[in-house]
Amino acid sequence: MGRVTVHGTAHGEVWAHAVCRAGGASQREVDVRMYSLDGTLLVEVVGMRIVRLESVPILAAPRPQQSASDGQVPLVAPAGGLRVTIAALPSGPERRKALESAVRENVAQVVRLPARRVDPDRPLKSLGIDSLMSLELRNRLEGAFGIRLSATLIWNYPTVHDIVPFLAEKLGLELDDEAATVQAPVAAPTGAGGGRAPSSAESPEELLERELAELDERMETI
Numbered sequence: 743m744g745r746v747t748v749h750g751t752a753h754g755e756v757w758a759h760a761v762c763r764a765g766g767a768s769q770r771e772v773d774v775r776m777y778s779l780d781g782t783l784l785v786e787v788v789g790m791r792i793v794r795l796e797s798v799p800i801l802a803a804p805r806p807q808q809s810a811s812d813g814q815v816p817l818v819a820p821a822g823g824l825r826v827t828i829a830a831l832p833s834g835p836e837r838r839k840a841l842e843s844a845v846r847e848n849v850a851q852v853v854r855l856p857a858r859r860v861d862p863d864r865p866l867k868s869l870g871i872d873s874l875m876s877l878e879l880r881n882r883l884e885g886a887f888g889i890r891l892s893a894t895l896i897w898n899y900p901t902v903h904d905i906v907p908f909l910a911e912k913l914g915l916e917l918d919d920e921a922a923t924v925q926a927p928v929a930a931p932t933g934a935g936g937g938r939a940p941s942s943a944e945s946p947e948e949l950l951e952r953e954l955a956e957l958d959e960r961m962e963t964i
Contacts, residue, residue, distance in 0.1 A: 744789025
């Protein structure tokens, strides 16, 4: 997707105008404009790619109900899901293999390849994963394991091999017989007072995460 511009909020019915053009084998590119009934431009989408899929991708994970007691939004892993199944395996190497297999399966669904063709050591961006597809992968993994993940997941952890120990740490899983050390991404620079640096000094990772988060929010409002 080239650009999404939100000009206003819809109130009631809207209408849309789309221009479609060929974008390659089994692909189309579409420019869409959404208007209110009085003709006010609300949303403009430029360069949206449409691909023929065998199944419908998961573009957004269901949002849980907000807890009235603490004001927080709980996210609970589904009972009997992957998280429980992998945790029940008797050895660390088995848990590592199962977690890697689960990540590869989710990557394969996003890029429409057999899981066996997803090399754990190959950068995911080299498989054609763009910003929108990275959000889809993030949402799939969130739904599969019941945890919240950053929109910059594949930029901080660019391969399946990198993602697996990160997810294991988030899930509290031991991947080896002895506790493994998970390398965290480099922390963002801090200001003189110990706080975050001003926006002008944001790292590339922070800028990318902010842009992807804004894209995620805008896609949910369309």
